[in-house]
Amino acid sequence: MSSTNPAEYELDPDIASRLKTNADGLVPAIVQDADTNDVLMMAWMNDHALAHTLATKKGTYWSRSRQEYWIKGETSGHTQEVTSVRLDCDADTILVHVNQVGAACHTGTRTCFDADRIL
């Protein structure tokens, strides 16, 4: 498919039937660096964001604050090349491995978990 609109990507029915979304149709996606295994960020996917991620290997999420699709790096250049996608045991969480270009966090730090250690 040549569309660049995630909303036009349909999820494989077998995966869609297993995926357990929340009341808003969303699933948390944990994004992990494929090389270092550092957890870079957590974001949310709906069926179309996951379908777009699987088809294009570009980390694609649903922004709850902006209520729109968000292809990571499209504006910042800090893209994510997806190398694997896994569901957890009850299919309500997604684990995404990526080759991260530049900072994963919008604050400019490598990961979103670099700045605030409480233990």
Add this chain to the structure above:
Amino acid sequence: MSSTNPAEYELDPDIASRLKTNADGLVPAIVQDADTNDVLMMAWMNDHALAHTLATKKGTYWSRSRQEYWIKGETSGHTQEVTSVRLDCDADTILVHVNQVGAACHTGTRTCFDADRIL
């Protein structure tokens, strides 16, 4: 405090004022192996579960299905000794590093993400 009831543990007011819980008072907690950096599981914490985790260094969660606190390993023996706790940039996700005893997943696999790779 010597109580073994997480509900009796109060979160530091500075952390509580920053933590952004969802409508149910919960925050997703990503649990990562302190040695291998493997993501073991994702669970949910409320203020008391986080306070109990920080005070006892035992991974403590809120079970949405059972609607009760859940100190990991209390029945299975598969305990989690917490080595660090971090908040992400907007304080709505928690990253917990643990020394995991035995399987992290209730299915018996090392992690909850071992069985279902979709890419």
